[in-house]
Amino acid sequence: MRKGTLFAYENSGNGCAILDNNVGGAKYMYLHVCRVDGTGCDTDTGNFSEYAGPVYVTSFACAPVTAKMGTTSSNLYFNYNSEYVFPCD
Template sequence: MSRLRTAVRAAASVSVLTAAVLTAPQAVAAEQPGPAAAAANVCSTGYTLRKAVPLPLGTDPRERLATLFAYENGGKGCVILDNNVGRSRYMLVQVCKVGGTSCDKNSGNFSEYAGPVYVSGFACAPVTAKMGTSSSSLSVNYKSDYVFPCG
């Protein structure tokens, strides 16, 4: 397993143990700066963790199938859907500008993660995350009107 993959898993574990939906990710980054920084490097240097969502929602965080990570760097956002199953699965992560316009996505069969997918003007950016054995057999089907804080 690559060092980056190990760091992403460590950051995910810390994130989901802190809360079902992480609302103060800076606290996690302060507790575990190495893993949080390494996971952010998937997006590129300079990105800061803003949100980590264990999926599917309502699942015990220790039994999550995926984790949606949202990072920010100035006026740009980056999302990654981390595969916590450890086997190749169909995955899709999509982020759009406000209003659902100009969407970018990454989809396919991945054993580690889908993404990174970038968006400029990230505040209130709608996001979609899917994962399953195929695109028609989903165990994760998450959509939010925003993954980054509005305002």
């Protein structure tokens, strides 16, 4: 069963990300995205029944993202870290 889905959107060189809660009921969720140089970061964290985000970033190419979800911040279903939530040119 898929616990969460990470969506990323691009519009005019800027991007946003949403972490969708596929489990139902409020769960701990953390979503963090930055520009490739590590600046201009945006974070959304808390207990959400639908989704975390949107979080926004300018200069979206190769934007690093961290997405976490679980029953608590220390009991996670997943802890996803990637440099490539948005496409690299």
